[in-house]
Amino acid sequence: DVKVTQSSRYLVKRTGEKVFLECVQDMDHENMFWYRQDPGLGLRLIYFSYDVKMKEKGDIPEGYSVSREKKERFSLILESASTNQTSMYLCASQFIPDTQYFGPGTRLTVL
């Protein structure tokens, strides 16, 4: 069975903190994605990666960075968390050009 795991289900951080969200997939997929989900806005793509050390900006990359040092792991980094980054963060992986498989999500609250 396909498995995408995310490091935390719930996270509370303070403004200005550096935040790491980790995602691991066990399917040897090339593509991995980070989305944020907000009510009424659906899912918006932050960054994606199509190979180790390769990344591309999505629709809303400002305030975020990513790291992919190993094929199975894709990290989202908030360099200096702000309250407007309070959201649900979803990771997905994909074997091109087929289905994206999603993790359970991390609900991040920035105080």
Added chain:
Amino acid sequence: AQSVTQPDIHITVSEGASLELRCNYSYGATPYLFWYVQSPGQGLQLLLKYFSGDTLVQGIKGFEAEFKRSQSSFNLRKPSVHWSDAAEYFCAVVTGTASKLTFGTGTRLQVTL
């Protein structure tokens, strides 16, 4: 630019009633289309997908969807809704060579007993 429209933000149906969730897309080429479901506090689960071939696609949990090129639509249907179907439903289209997904804003389904 590619886009996906789900015109219904919130739908309420009675258990046992039929269901149709609407999805319209804007995309120049032949689209790859998906429906995902999200239960409260969970990630997204694939219900079904259309890549090519038969325009009526069967999915899990008794759902089906029909691709209509002339109407740029990919509506999701279920003949008899169960209380456990209460969730949020997202339509999505693959865009670009990197197989990125563009999502609709979602339809929240409430099921009354």
